[in-house]
Amino acid sequence: MRTKMREIGVLFTLMGWGLVMPQAVPAWTPTRPVEAVVHTGPGGGSDIFARAIADLLQKEGLVPQRLQVVNKSGGGPTVAMAYLAEKKGQDHTIAFFTGVWVTNPLTRKEAKVTVKDLTPIARLVLEPAMIAVKADSPYKTVKDFIEDAKKRPGQLRQSGGSVTGRDNLTRLVIEKATGAKWTFISFASGRERIANLLGGNVEMMVIEPQEAREHVRAGNLRVIASLTDTRLPSFPDVPTTKEQGINAPLVPQARGVVAPPGISKDIVEYWEGVFDRFAKGASDE
């Protein structure tokens, strides 16, 4: 009885879809709740991102079934990626990736699965970053910081997270481009990274624009460079690192969707369509 109800439900949804988008009925649609794997625990960055997207997809009626967020944390993305590999060829599973899905498997022997083994679906966002110092810091530009770091190598300090994360990669590429050297100190949580900057225990950190904006408004922090190709619309007065003469590659935080290896083309096309419409809807708002 229940399966019949579900079939009717799917039929109705399909009819609804047909009305909205007369172009084509997709060759594959989910017929039961879809697993959305994330590599962080409940409340982590990827988890909140995935839950928000799942909610929006459902609200906009883009997916006829519920997206059930499944937390597979462990060793950065290692456990989540291994889980996806185990689901080889199976439908009704997708995952939300970030940049560490690329870098992390390169550095650890436990990781048997790399991003290349998975099926790419969509890259949803590239989160830009900025360089921030305390509001009363002597550094007005990123050049000031670099000059001082060159004068006393290793003595200036940056707070950040994992050494395979974006913050440290940004430091390494800038160090390589400028010849300056400073110390990167890992802290387990984001709140400690910023608390130690405010407390004067470190001199600099790499920060998301959204978080920086509020601390700049409150007079806690000053941003001295934007790690982007062009200036950020929300920070028109903050020059990019390139403008300040630093020719280092940019390391934005990528977020997007992958699927298990070996799934059919129909499923890939289905999800590509969903996230394409999702992205268009999001940019319209």
Next chain:
Amino acid sequence: MEALSDLLLGLSVALTPANLFWCFVGVFLGTIVGVLPGLGSPATIAMLLPLTFRLDPTTAMIMLSGIYYGSKYGGSTTSILLNVPGESASVVTCLDGYQMARQGRAGPALGIAAISSFIAGTVGVLGLMLIAPPVARFAVRFGPPEYFGLMCLGLAMVVFLAGKSMIKGLIATLFGIWLASVGTDIFTAESRFTFGMMELLDGIDFIVVSIGVFAVAEVLVNLESQAGAELFKVPKGLRNLLPSLQDLKDSRFAFVNGSVVGFFIGVLPGAGSTIASFLSYGVEKAFSRHPEKFGTGAVEGVAAPEAANNSETGGALVPLLTLGIPGSATTAMLLAALILWGFRPGPLLIQENPALFWGLVASMYVGNIMLLILNLPLVPLFAQILRLPYFVLAPAILGISIVGVYSVSQSLFDVWMLGVFGLLGFLMRKLDFPAAPLVLGLVLGDRLEQSLRQALMMSQGHLSILVMRPMSAGLLLLTVVILLMPVAGKIRSWRLKAAEEGI
């Protein structure tokens, strides 16, 4: 004066019927989550987050934080009744709470846990309103060297947890610290002691170890003794179901100590309620007139950690209020959730949305009262569980332990680990090794290592950074004093003996 007008604004928000209703839903769910071992408040809040999108943001915040502090009330229940820590901050409550239950005083233990939670929860909120700005400056000055000092002080608590043999206590602590080092080293992204096992990359979960060495080991010991006949004295009459006036009197200092320690530890973004509960237990025992009673069912041994656990909630909101930095993982999540409603979480959030924040604070007063009213009548009910014969209780305890551990990360591997640590706990009991120092080492080990290495990175390897900063120097000095206390006691008793013999 400003605090008063803020509170009035808050009450006008918190006392609307809808907010009262959702506040109750939150604390009720929180109590249930707290009673169930394993499943913690961050997980519950994350799961319920999408359901709250349809609510007004203030209402949703009130409900979600109700889960947060409500779970802290419930956490002590299984610790006291079954020796199964409901959440990591309730591990210390097992030490005396379970002993009280065995003596037929489960009711008073549960009652005192609820009452001290209420007092400390309210003190924490008062502290948040009255002294937040100066305390927040203290929190920011607390860098890696200071955390190192605090962790050393915490480890010195082994003096109060070791039991009969200090050597065995120290061995257990060191083993705990070693367990904490299993997993990924955050400074190098290198894995340590994982033996190629993916499941160990995030280290060994604290709740798995503590449920293993406390609950599973306890069941094994009881099964072996086979007697089973009079494991729990069944309380007789109504009088024994709630704490007596004497219990409340004995816990006076514990309420104050736990509230203060919990609040200040809560303010620090890098420490949490688990550390707060251990510290307040140590402080309580250090100042007690009868320290020998601790671990055998002292009512203060329940009141202090439960108070610390609950005033931490108010403390964790201090850096959020003043600096825009969350003080704990759960507050960080609540803050992140606000983005989804279109707020801009940060230092100006509260200034720009006073009704949201003060409504939340006022709802915490209201919620604490609801929790007391909700929990006290449940006490006699829960205490009846111990009437069950042990052949029913034992499998129930094991079942609850397994479900609890599995619910943390849905991993069967953790269930196996539970078995391993249950056996370890059993062996430790046989060989007279205390379990509490092991758990203490595991709680503090991670943070001890991280803060030391962070401090040395700050100073380019100079150890002097640990003693050149006044706060860390003070904490280290205090540690030395505490470590010398048993030695001083030995010398005194030896001199007394000598004097007696001299006469």
